[in-house]
Amino acid sequence: MITLLRPLTRAVTYTRWLHMLLGGLPSLVAMMVIGSPDPEPASWVLMPVVVVLPLMAVAALVPQTRVLEAAQARGLLFPGPHARERGEDPGISAGPSASWGDRGRVLCWLVLRVVSGVAVGIATFWLTGQSMGLAFGPAGGATDLVWPGVWLSWYALLAPVPSVLLLLLVILAGRLEAAAARRLLGPSAAERMAALEERTERLLEHNRLARELHDSIGHALTVAVVQAGAARAAGKPEFTERALTAIEDTGRQALEELDRVLRVLREDAGRDPASRPGLTRLTGLVEAARASGAEVSCTVTGELAGVPGPVSREAYRIVQEALTNVLRHAGTVPVRLRVDAAADALELDVANPLPDGAPALPGGGSGLRGIRERAALLGGRAHTGGEDGAWRVRVRLPLV
The missing domain is CATH 3.30.565.10 (Histidine kinase-like ATPase, C-terminal domain)
Known part of the structure; x- marks a missing residue:
């Protein structure tokens, strides 16, 4: 039980959460500026991503983009002075892109950040709303987890479930993003x-x-x-x-x-x-x-x-x-x-x-x-x- 709860006490779990939310921030800004003509959820996800991805492609061509992304990844995705355990070597290169292969990996990393940021942002917003809906009923917002449009008093007992699911999602997604950072922002064969x-x-x-x-x-x-x-x-x-x-x-x-x-x-x-x-x-x-x-x-x-x-x-x-x-x-x-x-x-x-x-x-x-x-x-x-x-x-x- 203690092993399962240990990630919740580590600062790096929440810094990784912040890192993923920051990745989805450009899409959120694009959605707010451009808007979406279609109210369907899929449109709200795909439209800003389609708008932001060309900008990511341009940014990946700039060698210093790799330096900035690597600095964010080292500071937020890996244990360090901000965490409760001894730091580990992230294995991330600190230099700018030196080849087209480096630029291609930076582009893949930016696309991953945008997609994962949007997905984690939507999950954070939706699951948090479901917890509030289960806990407070109509005052906390409608909930679709148990019975659409209906709220019973015993639903409050289920309020922690969406929050637990959100934390598990954040922990898993954070570990996957850290592993992807090592691979996409790590030193190339020439640098090694x-x-x-x-x-x-x-x-x-x-x-x-x-x-x-x-x-x-x-x-x-x-x-x-x-x-x-x-x-x-x-x-x-x-x-x-x-x-x-x-x-x-x-x-x-x-x-x-x-x-x-x-x-x-x-x-x-x-x-x-x-x-x-x-x-x-x-x-x-x-x-x-x-x-x-x-x-x-x-x-x-x-x-x-x-x-x-x-x-x-x-x-x-x-x-x-x-x-x-x-x-x-x-x-x-x-x-x-x-x-x-x-x-x-x-x-x-x-x-x-x-x-x-x-x-x-x-x-x-x-x-x-x-x-x-x-x-x-x-x-x-x-x-x-x-x-x-x-x-x-x-x-x-x-x-x-």
Whole structure:
């Protein structure tokens, strides 16, 4: 019983009723202005509809009509702040009509609104009159539900029946109109595809930013930890001074990277890829690793400034992650870095001796996975693993 009465306590039931009555309002206005030469009920229904429908066809051609109808449908047909339950996603597009298919669906929606509005309006007027006729007799108006032209006192017991029928009709018609709104005012296939592509791009951007945070912040923390440990072990003021300077520089760079990524996430600034570091800043990356105590030998062939921006930026992150892994897992060991910028491809090779007893098997950490993902996104390939007692990261990125 409570389940049957629950729709009567929901505000959306009555906002849907209002939405349907508003749909029939243009026909009522047309009927009042033009009038009907035929007193038959069918004429009172069909005449205004026939007059209003051509106007609906013209309105459907206007792209912004879809925006207005969608706003009304979202506000009146679906639960929201005005209802007593948590809102649901109506699945209605907020944009204007972009194709003839959208305009055709808007036209169908307008026709449905007019027809359903007239039908619900007539039912509201007639059933309300019948309830009054049953309750108050001749003073409330004639009733045709029980016995035409006759009113008996016990008819008052039947007065709620037309009202109940009206409420059931309103609830059912409101649900059908809400379902029709989802179908006729919902996003088209092209809009759904565009939304899916936008969401995919946003997820890819977030994944890229997460990798950058992992690389830059992880590198800075690793360098700081290694520098602090080396300074404590050395016990020399000169070395401690250099270590603190290196920690300060690395921390400052990490803060700049963090600030840039947070600006992008807040969308306070444009997403300018050129602001990300590239291979032209490779020297600073190598010097930071050297300042941590690692013996880094760097060999560069070719012109790094001529490497395309996307490749240069991703290659910088790959080298950064490789050096970070060396400092984190192998310590201050000799590192051999080779960067070869040829005409058709960029090759990166980072090698360091494996610590005693360390397994020479490819790793599966998030850093190494990020290296492989970066290479794959650029159409290249990456190999990470142990070779002849050394750990190597070899990456080839095409330039053409």
